[in-house]
Amino acid sequence: MKILRLFIIKKVMGVWKINKIDPFKAAELFILRRYPNCHGAVLAGSVIRGEATETSDLDIVIFDKSLTKAYRESVIEFGWNIEVFVHNLSTYKDFFKSDCERARPSLPKMVSEGIVIKDTGIIQSIKQEANELLENGPEEWSAETIKVKRYFITDALDDFIGCTDRAEEVFIANTLAELSSEFVLRTNGKWIGTSKWMVRSLKNYDEIFAGKFVEAFDIFYRNGDKNKIIMMIDDILQPFGGRLFNGFSLGKD
Structure with a gap:
């Protein structure tokens, strides 16, 4: 009682x-x-x-x-x-x-x-x-891991750029947000997060960058403009060699 x-x-x-x-x-x-x-x-x-x-x-x-x-x-x-x-x-x-x-x-x-x-x-x-x-902090990514991550981000980005189906675009964008946020945080020695913790982890790393990251995806979700996402991801990949497709190999002897 x-x-x-x-x-x-x-x-x-x-x-x-x-x-x-x-x-x-x-x-x-x-x-x-x-x-x-x-x-x-x-x-x-x-x-x-x-x-x-x-x-x-x-x-x-x-x-x-x-x-x-x-x-x-x-x-x-x-x-x-x-x-x-x-x-x-x-x-x-x-x-x-x-x-x-x-x-x-x-x-x-x-x-x-x-x-x-x-x-x-x-x-x-x-x-x-x-x-x-x-x-x-988390274990540092190896050069090989960074290479693999660049490839999968490039693959998703190419799908995003070429896609003309709005429903598919939305879910490709979700994948890009997860892959690119992980890449930024891990290559800078920071912990990652999912869902709301993705944004919180980005803010803990760099509030200005986090604001630009959210803005890029918000613009796409509101009016379908992909440009800021594409430019941002290219900027993220540039210090590590940019997009990667030609010559990439995984599991080959």
């Missing part, structure tokens, strides 16, 4: 709604109810960065020495959508490693920026591991 009193229920346009309680209080109650014996927990995500929206959820990372394997679960409690990432004291290391290998350090970032909700003396060292990984 005490928990129920934390909700504010009101009627909006004929529909009864439950207002969300404070996210930190919700996280504390969630851990107390679901993981009372865990050894550590941090609250991460948009709410702790001050970027929460109406649809934001709570990202909670749990550390429990007694677990045999890691898992992820999504629930709704205390008025919040909650995504919980549960680890023991070795599984998180595997996730740290795989996240860094793909250059999208989701778990290290959550742990690094997360606010401690519960700690029995383990969180500081785990945060230090995460911070060191983030500061080191």
